[in-house]
Amino acid sequence: MHIMNKYYITTPIYYANDNPHIGHIATTVFSDIIARYHKLQGEDILFLTGLDEHGEKVALAAQKAKKDPQQFVDELAKKWQSYWEKLNIKYDIFMRTTNPEHAKIVGELLTQLKENGDIYRATYKGVYCIGCEEFKADRDLVNGLCPEHHPDQVCQKEEENYFFKLSKYIPEIKKGIADGIIPLEPESKRKEILARLEEEVRDLSISRQNVPWGIKLPWDEIQTVYVWVEALINYFSATKIYKKEEFWPADLHFLGKGNNWFHSVIWPAILMSAGYKLPNKLLVHGYLNLAGQKMSKSLGNVISPDEVVKKYGADVTRMYEMFMGPLEATKPWNMQGVEGVHRFLCKFWRTVIDETGNIKSTISDIEADEETQRLLHQTIKKVGGDIDNFRFNTAISQMMIFVNHIGKLPALPRKAIEAFVLLLAPFSPHIAEEVWQKLSHKKTLAYENWPKYSEELAAEKEIEIAVQVLGRIKDKIVVPADADDEFIKQKALACEKVISAITGKEIKKVIVIKSRLVNIVI
Numbered sequence: 254m255h256i257m258n259k260y261y262i263t264t265p266i267y268y269a270n271d272n273p274h275i276g277h278i279a280t281t282v283f284s285d286i287i288a289r290y291h292k293l294q295g296e297d298i299l300f301l302t303g304l305d306e307h308g309e310k311v312a313l314a315a316q317k318a319k320k321d322p323q324q325f326v327d328e329l330a331k332k333w334q335s336y337w338e339k340l341n342i343k344y345d346i347f348m349r350t351t352n353p354e355h356a357k358i359v360g361e362l363l364t365q366l367k368e369n370g371d372i373y374r375a376t377y378k379g380v381y382c383i384g385c386e387e388f389k390a391d392r393d394l395v396n397g398l399c400p401e402h403h404p405d406q407v408c409q410k411e412e413e414n415y416f417f418k419l420s421k422y423i424p425e426i427k428k429g430i431a432d433g434i435i436p437l438e439p440e441s442k443r444k445e446i447l448a449r450l451e452e453e454v455r456d457l458s459i460s461r462q463n464v465p466w467g468i469k470l471p472w473d474e475i476q477t478v479y480v481w482v483e484a485l486i487n488y489f490s491a492t493k494i495y496k497k498e499e500f501w502p503a504d505l506h507f508l509g510k511g512n513n514w515f516h517s518v519i520w521p522a523i524l525m526s527a528g529y530k531l532p533n534k535l536l537v538h539g540y541l542n543l544a545g546q547k548m549s550k551s552l553g554n555v556i557s558p559d560e561v562v563k564k565y566g567a568d569v570t571r572m573y574e575m576f577m578g579p580l581e582a583t584k585p586w587n588m589q590g591v592e593g594v595h596r597f598l599c600k601f602w603r604t605v606i607d608e609t610g611n612i613k614s615t616i617s618d619i620e621a622d623e624e625t626q627r628l629l630h631q632t633i634k635k636v637g638g639d640i641d642n643f644r645f646n647t648a649i650s651q652m653m654i655f656v657n658h659i660g661k662l663p664a665l666p667r668k669a670i671e672a673f674v675l676l677l678a679p680f681s682p683h684i685a686e687e688v689w690q691k692l693s694h695k696k697t698l699a700y701e702n703w704p705k706y707s708e709e710l711a712a713e714k715e716i717e718i719a720v721q722v723l724g725r726i727k728d729k730i731v732v733p734a735d736a737d738d739e740f741i742k743q744k745a746l747a748c749e750k751v752i753s754a755i756t757g758k759e760i761k762k763v764i765v766i767k768s769r770l771v772n773i774v775i
């Protein structure tokens with residue numbers, strides 16, 4: 254089956270050794286907003302999230318909890334799903350790498366790579382971090398230790414492994430990332446990968462001995478597949494398991510900066526070797542943190558999402574996480590910011606809903622006035638453009654401007670409110686849906702169309718201003734109706750006729766009479 258407008262988006266496949274924290278929530282909410290937005294654009298969506306359930310760390314966490322690893326991940330998977338339910342995350346697939354069908358597809362894919370001559374056996378010697386579950390290159394170590402894990406996690410290790418000929422694909426990957434064939438954003442992360450690709454890239458050890466909690470290599474039962482390799486394959490295997498093959502390749506893999514290398518270099522290399530299409534976009538986000546430090550379990554600075562959701566609800570939690578700043582920034586968590594978003598949503602609610610919980614009587618089928626119309630079209634344009642460019646914080650700022658404006662209107666045009674509700678919906682689905690129903694719609698807004706804007710209606714009104722020198726009109730300038738005095742002054746002084754009239758003379762004063770004229774006194 255071929256579908257015209259498909260959109261396949263994935264969160265990172267999360268490591269199943271603990272409950273989700275605020276950072277996981279940020280990436281999942283982000284993906285959910287993108288998915289909801291594309292759905293309102295009329296596209297066919299496949300939204301995948303899930304858990305990477307194999308590997309040493311999971312086995313250790315299970316042991317600590319005195320549980321069998323499968324039981325441990327089964328319970329965790331339920332917990333993660335309940336979190337996503339609380340946060341109103343509408344995923345289509347919750348992928349689990351302990352799914353037996355996943356193991357089968359991983360085996361087939363790696364066999365294919367081996368038959369292509371891209372897998373060989375060799376001895377691996379090096380510094381190994383149990384925390385990262387990977388051999389570390391010198392560049393990854395600080396004083397011989399892993400910067401992200403406790404010293405006792407790092408050891409020398411030597412073993413027989415199978416290797417994937419990653420080095421063979423490096424020139425093509427390098428070119429792909431440089432030319433945008435493998436679109437990697439943001440620019441800072443793209444540069445980081447390109448810089449690392451300038452160094453020597455060794456082949457990748459793709460199997461481990463003595464890691465029983467994993468997928469066995471089909472041709473060597475003693476070796477299990479390196480957990481990172483099989484985890485990456487989930488994005489592909491899920492489309493087969495859930496009979497969604499037509500959605501491959503992924504349109505957007507959303508990932509954390511800690512796993513940029515795996516997604517941007519190793520994953521495309523595996524796909525190239527297997528002869529599958531590469532993902533259409535890789536997008537890296539910054540970590541969410543408390544005080545400049547990466548938030549992760551091993552560093553112990555974890556805010557429980559439960560607390561935030563309980564106190565403020567899903568909509569505020571979702572929106573606040575997206576309001577915290579540009580995607581690539583490492584973000585400090587700030588409870589005052591949470592309050593700010595809370596106030597914004599309350600303000601919108603109070604603007605359209607009265608004390609009895611009904612739509613305010615000030616909302617009717619009137620035409621929007623010129624200013625409201627313009628601001629609405631500007632808001633539609635800005636919010637859509639910002640979502641397309643993953644700038645959710647500025648999209649939210651624009652929505653705040655709109656709500657401030659309608660809060661001052663004595664009468665509210667229903668059409669404008671409805672359009673705004675649709676813009677709000679991906680971010681704040683509960684409140685948007687509730688207001689939508691109160692506006693006497695019988696059906697959910699999920700199948701509505703994203704509002705359209707007109708450039709003409711969104712354009713700022715412009716006015717013409719006369720420019721005088723010593724009281725005599727020299728020229729006319731056109732400026733936006735809301736331009737400030739400084740802007741008007743600069744524009745007036747830049748007129749050619751004005752320049753020739755004042756050359757060699759000292760400007761004593763520039764008088765701006767708003768929206769009428771500028772007089773330059775020399």
Ligand SMILES: [Zn+2]
Binds near residue numbers: 383400
């Ligand atoms: Zn480590």
